[in-house]
Amino acid sequence: DAGVIQSPRHEVTEMGQEVTLRCKPISGHDYLFWYRQTMMRGLELLIYFNNNVPIDDSGMPEDRFSAKMPNASFSTLKIQPSEPRDSAVYFCASSFELADGFGGEQFFGPGTRLTVL
């Protein structure tokens, strides 16, 4: 498998513009996570999905952020309008639930480095 795929790898945009980050999880994984990494706050969970349904979005900073998972192989994280403080590395990760009920390893994508000018 190719692993978790994220696009773009780098994004530079101007304040006020809409930004869309994309993620393709590993085939067969039923959990998908969006994380944000900054120097100040470290790695923080924004939202996660189970079987395409959002389970916990309490980490989403504000209404400017939205995430969707229209099917098992694709998810988007959208920021509209973007602000300089949104500059960060955004990671997507996926995992699967083991048959015995215990969770599997989370596999991370390479991340998208977002810079908002």
Place this chain on the structure above:
Amino acid sequence: AQTVTQSQPEMSVQEAETVTLSCTYDTSESDYYLFWYKQPPSRQMILVIRQEAYKQQNATENRFSVNFQKAAKSFSLKISDSQLGDAAMYFCAYRVLGGANSKLTFGKGITLSVRP
């Protein structure tokens, strides 16, 4: 709420020596997982080792081993025979068992440098 604390922001080790990275956590749960992730300059998050809380035996993966002290809520990572490729940021992470609470909670990370 669960928290993960890595109090050392940076550490340095001589190549071929052993280094221990510290991590403590706080939880009221009795069953959970603990992980160490490595993030090299490439930014890729790589799982180094995992420990199930119900297992008393410390996990080991080649040169990497953990010292899991459940009562003390401590989970340190020992890297033996350090190599230049071990230089990276290391994150300790916690998660409860599966189901609705499958998110990882990360510590702030520690930057490990390896001196040749």
